Amino acid sequence: xxxxxxxxxxxxxxxxxxxxxxxxxxxxxxxxxxxxxxxxxxxxxxxxxxxxxxxxxxxxxxxxx
Numbered sequence: 001x002x003x004x005x006x007x008x009x010x011x012x013x014x015x016x017x018x019x020x021x022x023x024x025x026x027x028x029x030x031x032x033x034x035x036x037x038x039x040x041x042x043x044x045x046x047x048x049x050x051x052x053x054x055x056x057x058x059x060x061x062x063x064x065x
Contacts, residue, residue: 024056025049 008014018034025033028048030041038046 020056021049021053024052028052 008017022034025031030036030045030049033049
């Protein structure tokens with residue numbers, strides 16, 4: 001059962017977001033994030049990837065102000 005509640009507002013950005021997610025996961029020590037079964041990861045690890053992505057996006061935005 002796969003439900004996707006999050007949607008990308010600009011569909012062309014999906015590939016970039018997927019690359020960014022893979023990069024962040026690698027930085028926090030989860031290699032090959034795109035190819036692993038996310039159901040086998042603790043929810044804490046999956047949540048950390050998303051949280052770290054948001055943190056990096058906010059930092060980038062603040063830097064460009």
